[in-house]
Amino acid sequence: xxxxxxxxxxxxxxxxxxxxxxxxxxxxxxxxxxxxxxxxxxxxxxxxxxxxxxxxxxxxxxxxxxxxxxxxxxxxxxxxxxxxxxxxxxxxxxxxxxxxxxxxxxxxxxxxxxxxxxxxxxxxxxxxxxxxxxxxxxxxxxxxxxxxxxxxxxxxxxxxxxxxxxxxxxxxxxxxxxxxxxxxxxxxxxxxxxxxxxxxxxxxxxxxxxxxxxxxxxxxxxxxxxxxxxxxxxxx
Amino acid sequence: xxxxxxxxxxxxxxxxxxxxxxxxxxxxxxxxxxxxxxxxxxxxxxxxxxxxxxxxxxxxxxxxxxxxxxxxxxxxxxxxxxxxxxxxxxxxxxxxxxxxxxxxxxxxxxxxxxxxxxxxxxxxxxxxxxxxxxxxxxxxxxxxxxxxxxxxxxxxxxxxxxxxxxxxxxxxxxxxxxxxxxxxxxxxxxxxxxxxxxxxxxxxxxxxxxxxxxxxxxxxxxxxxxxxxxxxxxxx
DNA sequence: ACGATCTATATTGTATACAATATCCATATG
DNA sequence: CATATGGATATTGTATACAATATAGATCGT
Numbered sequence: 001x002x003x004x005x006x007x008x009x010x011x012x013x014x015x016x017x018x019x020x021x022x023x024x025x026x027x028x029x030x031x032x033x034x035x036x037x038x039x040x041x042x043x044x045x046x047x048x049x050x051x052x053x054x055x056x057x058x059x060x061x062x063x064x065x066x067x068x069x070x071x072x073x074x075x076x077x078x079x080x081x082x083x084x085x086x087x088x089x090x091x092x093x094x095x096x097x098x099x100x101x102x103x104x105x106x107x108x109x110x111x112x113x114x115x116x117x118x119x120x121x122x123x124x125x126x127x128x129x130x131x132x133x134x135x136x137x138x139x140x141x142x143x144x145x146x147x148x149x150x151x152x153x154x155x156x157x158x159x160x161x162x163x164x165x166x167x168x169x170x171x172x173x174x175x176x177x178x179x180x181x182x183x184x185x186x187x188x189x190x191x192x193x194x195x196x197x198x199x200x201x202x203x204x205x206x207x208x209x210x211x212x213x214x215x216x217x218x219x220x221x222x223x224x225x226x227x228x229x230x231x232x233x234x235x236x
Numbered sequence: 237x238x239x240x241x242x243x244x245x246x247x248x249x250x251x252x253x254x255x256x257x258x259x260x261x262x263x264x265x266x267x268x269x270x271x272x273x274x275x276x277x278x279x280x281x282x283x284x285x286x287x288x289x290x291x292x293x294x295x296x297x298x299x300x301x302x303x304x305x306x307x308x309x310x311x312x313x314x315x316x317x318x319x320x321x322x323x324x325x326x327x328x329x330x331x332x333x334x335x336x337x338x339x340x341x342x343x344x345x346x347x348x349x350x351x352x353x354x355x356x357x358x359x360x361x362x363x364x365x366x367x368x369x370x371x372x373x374x375x376x377x378x379x380x381x382x383x384x385x386x387x388x389x390x391x392x393x394x395x396x397x398x399x400x401x402x403x404x405x406x407x408x409x410x411x412x413x414x415x416x417x418x419x420x421x422x423x424x425x426x427x428x429x430x431x432x433x434x435x436x437x438x439x440x441x442x443x444x445x446x447x448x449x450x451x452x453x454x455x456x457x458x459x460x461x462x463x464x465x466x467x468x469x470x471x472x
Numbered sequence: 473a474c475g476a477t478c479t480a481t482a483t484t485g486t487a488t489a490c491a492a493t494a495t496c497c498a499t500a501t502g
Numbered sequence: 503c504a505t506a507t508g509g510a511t512a513t514t515g516t517a518t519a520c521a522a523t524a525t526a527g528a529t530c531g532t
Contacts, residue, residue: 020313021516047483056517061484062301069305077256078484078523093393097340104336157329157404161397168393257486281513292487297514314493314514 022059025049026066033072033083034167036174040085044073071168086172088223095216098165099209102146105162106192106208107201108153117152118197124148125193129186139173145189149208152196172223184214258295261285262302269308269319270403272410276321280309307404322408324459331452334401335445338382341398342428342444343437344389353388354433360384361429365422375409381425385432385444408459420450 029049032038044064046057053060064081067073073081109117124145131138143166150162188211195204265285268274280300282293289296300317303309309317345353360381367374379402386398424447431439 045483057484058516058518062298065298065301066305069302079525080484090393093391096344096391097337097394097397100336100340101333104333108332155329155332157326157401158333161333165393283513293514294486294488315495316514 021055022062025059026063034170038083040083042083044081094169099212102212103205103209105150105153106204109149110196110199110201110204112154113152121148257291258298261295262299270406274319276319278319280317330405335448338448339441339445341386341389342440345385346432346435346437346440348390349388357384
């Protein structure tokens with residue numbers, strides 16, 4: 001292709017950062033998968049995606065490889081890739097680790113946060129609380145708050161890991177959007193924020209861990225095979 | 237290239253699993269970087285690597301992207317990749333997280349390990365203890381022991397994360413190979429093993445965390461700018 | 473009718489060709 | 503002499519071509 005494709009970047013291609021086709025493809029596919037546009041088990045053909053996005057197979061392949069390492073798709077040699085089907089076991093394992101890492105992040109944030117971090121945290125939580133519950137709009141704001149906490153830890157490695165774990169679980173979040181609307185969620189967020197602001201690492205860690213546990217229980221309950229929301233039929 | 241290249245797989249190309257060129261290239265480059273064959277800051281040209289390994293640029297590029305996500309190399313758009321230069325800050329941050337994750341792994345292993353895990357753990361530690369100290373041969377055995385602990389946790393997500401973190405720090409391990417030979421290392425390994433075997437999660441966690449702290453202190457000390465071993469001159 | 477094998481098709485894996493960007497060195501200019 | 507500028511060179515980014523493997527359907531045999 002010679003002419004740059006116009007239909008990848010959704011909001012504004014005007015001052016788009018990437019300029020690298022593979023980057024745009026990666027972001028596009030990631031959003032599409034996490035948004036439930038492609039369902040677990042669905043096969044992603046390189047050629048088809050190339051035609052659909054108006055680019056050659058090369059950047060498609062490179063984006064698919066990144067997504068594979070992200071854990072969003074499964075790749076089999078000579079057989080292409082499929083959107084990953086998260087098993088209950090993996091979700092459970094992920095939350096066990098997240099409880100530890102989010103707890104660490106909150107504890108570190110309590111020690112290390114700056115005034116700027118504090119302002120960001122307060123702003124993130126206020127935005128979140130002002131948003132009506134239950135909508136799909138709440139999920140990204142919830143993620144933003146947790147990312148702010150991780151960022152306030154001033155530990156880039158930890159921040160990166162928390163993000164990776166979050167993305168994986170987000171694979172099934174769009175199937176259980178009601179997780180955010182638990183009545184306990186709001187006050188737990190407050191508890192985390194307050195412990196961090198008062199520079200109490202132990203309380204911050206405990207609050208963050210409790211929050212992860214609550215959240216995990218909700219998500220996992222909805223993943224039970226008999227739960228109405230996703231009695232997802234296996235598609236071979 | 238039409239003829240399959242023979243000089244990538246070092247030990248035995250006879251029953252090599254990959255069969256995918258990009259996989260072989262990935263493993264080869266990873267080992268080379270971790271082995272210190274390519275030094276931090278060194279530029280890796282796709283064309284040159286392709287010629288050197290006897291393959292085209294395509295699998296090289298794909299391997300380099302994986303290594304980028306692994307954190308072993310830095311990629312800049314239109315400017316290629318360089319072997320990552322680990323900063324003291326990142327090493328410190330990594331060990332803070334590792335202390336938490338290795339501790340968790342040990343605690344879970346104490347709860348969840350099977351008889352087979354126990355046998356593997358004992359074997360790994362015995363092999364490690366029988367190996368003369370100080371040699372480069374000890375590093376992989378040390379890693380193997382820790383991987384056994386993580387595996388005994390029966391948490392695949394955690395195992396994967398521990399591996400990722402380990403690989404990153406291994407970037408500078410070859411510059412400070414003496415870290416393994418600390419007199420405390422051996423007894424700390426024993427302490428972890430025994431706590432796990434007696435199914436004492438708290439003790440296992442404490443032992444693992446202490447071990448990471450000890451190890452981190454050694455590595456970080458050797459990274460100080462004035463330390464003789466690596467007063468590595470910046471190469472622009 | 474059922475199963476196996478073989479062939480046609482489609483898809484992935486690798487190689488190469490072309491385009492765009494960066495790098496470097498020589499030259500010119502203040 | 504230092505700095506800016508221009509073009510030649512090299513390297514990366516993308517597209518396409520070719521090879522190898524897998525998939526599906528048809529044909530043949532029992």
